[in-house]
Amino acid sequence: MSVITYREAVSSMLREALDEDERVFLMGEDIGPYGGAFAVTQGFTEKYGKKRIKDSPLAESVIVGAGVGAAMAGLRPVVELMTINFSLLAMDQIVNHAAKIRYMSGGQFSIPLIIRTVTGAGASVGATHSQSFEGWYASVPGLTVVTPATPSDVIGLFRSCRELNDPVMFVEHILLYGTRGEAPAASDYRIPIGKADVRRTGKDITLCGYSRMANVAEQAAGILDEEGIEADVIDLRTLRPLDSETLVNSVKKTHRALMVEETTRIGGFAGELVAQIQEDAFDYLDAPIARVAGAEVPMPYSYPLEQLAIPSADAVAAAARKLVNGS
Amino acid sequence: MSVITYREAVSSMLREALDEDERVFLMGEDIGPYGGAFAVTQGFTEKYGKKRIKDSPLAESVIVGAGVGAAMAGLRPVVELMTINFSLLAMDQIVNHAAKIRYMSGGQFSIPLIIRTVTGAGASVGATHSQSFEGWYASVPGLTVVTPATPSDVIGLFRSCRELNDPVMFVEHILLYGTRGEAPAASDYRIPIGKADVRRTGKDITLCGYSRMANVAEQAAGILDEEGIEADVIDLRTLRPLDSETLVNSVKKTHRALMVEETTRIGGFAGELVAQIQEDAFDYLDAPIARVAGAEVPMPYSYPLEQLAIPSADAVAAAARKLVNGS
């Protein structure tokens, strides 16, 4: 088994898509000669040419809108929004168009479009560049939202996303590109869309996260383990459709749950998770479901402040400890 | 006490703002000679002139962005986004700019900007024109989000919003303009921002909603009352800041809670309410907190389908009954 980086995983999936399917092309800002803001498409223009690697103008709305149109006309575009912060400028195309055209047309047009984008804080790039909007997209009927946290999840989920015929938000995390992990052995490895991953099992508490926070939750579980607290760690992997079944079953076993989320707490997606857990596992709960989330502020640039604002493994462990020891 | 419509309440508050404060001006699409898409600014241009009633080009981003700039330069703009559906085109200015400039500037610049917009479904205007995004805005630090459901709440909340020095999303509901209610007697009537309204009290269950759904919850309470089920009905009135205290105290009394929301369920703001209630009233809950929300689809145009997709008083009453009778 070979070890690869998250970045290599994304790159390899894009190459595979380009190699396997003539209908696939990439479009986005600086994905050409520049190689992508996160160096994911290095050398792509040389290999695939400008026809398939479309370095677009700096215009988010038309990047997504043109992807929607091309998808309606039979292609399978993979467009890139450099970061999810800029997706706000394309939100009309994503929410009012991509997500609704199939339904509004009475099912006549499908939109097989993959929108890759980058979420997350921690890169010291300030309030306008450190946000996490994947939860908003996960609330939109018509969209599919995936949030891979490891190289093999990138691979397994991207392949499955390519088989969908509806718009996908494929949300990568800014701090994960350099992280390493084992590449799946099977060349056709796939992860079903809407299936959470149980990263680790334990009887005392359920820690649930997605994207980078799934890794943070797993680290926290490691800390807790040394104290004799055994945690189930669940990586949702897909926010829409949501695998509440796996989450709920875990809580029915552990009777305690802690949701870990990077975005600010109020109105975050974790609220949805809490709601579903208590709807389906009410009688199993020994304590309120807790949440650890980002501080309720625009992200500050200053390093120590930013570190305070992002959930850490220690903060998660502390919250879990409190939940288990009831103090 | 005089009875006025919700529309008249909004108009009167805009007139009051224009009369009392030279720094106030209105800007938006068709607010001039056309009188506003919902006839709220009829005759305003004649009365106040073009300088203060700025009929803007059809360009949502600059409508809000110009409001932000004008606010930074000492004015107190009240801008209108014709409906919240189009606010997606202004979201960069609302979320990346209006909400963050104060914090990013180290507190040097405040943005006293009121953004009026219209939310809601039920007007048979289809998927792109029937959405409710106020929950998204309520998750953004730096914003204040109010959702008046009655004429007197429009009046009391608007006056309080004018006293704020930070950006406000003043969210009106498309189906409420024609509804009537008593105008507050006091000419300086104000409702504190972040204070929920207990519309009705009962011991058996807490029904909580905001905007039009607060009214629907109240109707449902009427239905339930005839069956001997007494409900507390809470209208949040403000989503950010959120008055969870009033909500939690109600649930501590009734031991059962049902959240009513117009937007689609998954990832809606009701999840936040559920999370906070169970965090603070866990031991008081006799049943899972339930939610009644919009159907998980883009809003269909077809009348009978749209009616099925929107929470009705009957649906709310049915869910409440189930919760109380435990079946």
Add this chain to the structure above:
Amino acid sequence: MLKAADVPDLTKTDLLGFYRQMKLIREFERESERQYTRGNIKGFLHVYNGEEAIAVGAINTLREDDYIVTHYRDHGQALARGLGSNEVMAELMGKATGCSNGKGGSMHLFSSDLNFMGGYAIVGGQLCIAAGIALAVQYKGDDQVVLCFFGDGAVNEGEFHEAMNLAAIWNLPVIFFCEHNLYGMGASSKETLVMWDSLHEMAAAYGMDRYEVDGNDVLEVRDLMQKINADVRAGKGPAFVVARTYRLRGHSVADPADYRPDDEVQYWAGQDPIPRFREWLTTEGIATEEDFDEIDASVDEQVVIAAEFGESSPWPDPQDLYDGVYTDRPTEGIPASSN
């Protein structure tokens, strides 16, 4: 004004066909306003009265495999493209037999069979989608053109700029067709666009071919569009067309449009494309009163049938509410009752 001799390729049948389509659109809209008043059509209703020459003149120059994208004022383009008046009327009524199964409504007409890629209700949004369809045509090495309709109001939107710029820099086969009726809802373009009186020149900013045409003259529109289609099909890149026209009615049926100066309204009433074309057909000796009477009668009949079809059509099945959100899976949270 063209003479009959200027359009030798058009037979009497073709010309009367244009007249009939324009007349059909007009009467269809009259009927839809009646149906709206009767409550059979709900929500917004934006009629096309006065702009018929544009849809008919432009769309009849397209090939069957060309693409059309338009805005919410879309009944005229749909009918000119050949969507059935029954299916369009049924859609306006939200019936299961509608061209979008009642899900889209008046502002969201679609027909995949006719490459009618949709009416869109977010002003400006469809220009981006049109650019993308054109991108697909270019990518596949095909030679279709994409005809994208929008109004003068849409020119104010950022999405107009982004789509125009992308189409220009990538030389995409798309025709951006602006129905310049002087108003965006209640706002006069004179107060929202400095270039309102030479709007086509805005395309110079993108180095794009640009044209202005009398949008109330069906033959002028057709003539220009034939030339443009040929250029665009030949790979000469996108074009921007501004057709000067006027809404004979308000923005929507709810709008009395009293913000418009009387003389302006008067002037344009005199420019009504249907009487103009009818007069032309007469003076050019192409058609007689009998021809018109016959056509008008058949149009009236078709419209009556459409109304009856719509009214007698069934509502969508309640279960349809949950259908069609995704191609690959059912949507979330379908209540057990409706499974």
Add this chain to the structure above:
Amino acid sequence: MLKAADVPDLTKTDLLGFYRQMKLIREFERESERQYTRGNIKGFLHVYNGEEAIAVGAINTLREDDYIVTHYRDHGQALARGLGSNEVMAELMGKATGCSNGKGGSMHLFSSDLNFMGGYAIVGGQLCIAAGIALAVQYKGDDQVVLCFFGDGAVNEGEFHEAMNLAAIWNLPVIFFCEHNLYGMGASSKETLVMWDSLHEMAAAYGMDRYEVDGNDVLEVRDLMQKINADVRAGKGPAFVVARTYRLRGHSVADPADYRPDDEVQYWAGQDPIPRFREWLTTEGIATEEDFDEIDASVDEQVVIAAEFGESSPWPDPQDLYDGVYTDRPTEGIPASSN
């Protein structure tokens, strides 16, 4: 190239002042790159090397009460406007003494005292804000001008179009100043804008006054801006200025910029505004080597002091995390511990 005689209003002190500001910006950026390598500056760092003549030439024509809005490449404009090099460096380091209290960082410099309304990191967004500030000036009947900087990449954004259109139709006192350095990050403007070589002409679409200038010639920039300020101040409406220039470094310090052709890089290296101005000052007999040595030394000293100030400044207090979200109330969810 202007001669000394063409700028009679400028004293030797003025001219050497320009030289000093340009030199200060250059050395400040060199130091900030060093600090970045040492890990004292994090995140993105977009330096201004090569574009100094723009900030210095343009901003020195403004009145104290005029407004400046700019993009994330904002160190040069901030220093030219008179923000302290200590406070700017401290901001780059995220220290409490920074001009935005360490909250904003390199891309978000602000100074309310100097009407420096901010550096903005969402490309194109600040044009809308600049239009709004100009709207306030007009509304109050004042005569300030608003100077808004952005890059050629920003011209692609929808917000550029919306802001230009609004400013034009409302005759707002704003100068949209495009720092046309041929690239938007890694994308050559030749491949994103058809009009890249006559970018100022895009303003014709808004009927706006428009100008192109050599952005590497501080006196040319100043000369043009004096004329434009006067017009805008006099109520003649907005203007669009395109200054041709070049980034001597990559987009950010993380960017090797190897996507740029050598000859292009070579050519522009020869256009470096600082040696150019220094040579001019020499040939025009205004300054001597001694003058330059003296200035350069004082600049170096100032930069060293700025670095020391930044490094020795304290981090913001942890409690600051929750301050400044709202004017009127504390933000939500402040952990008890930090109350």
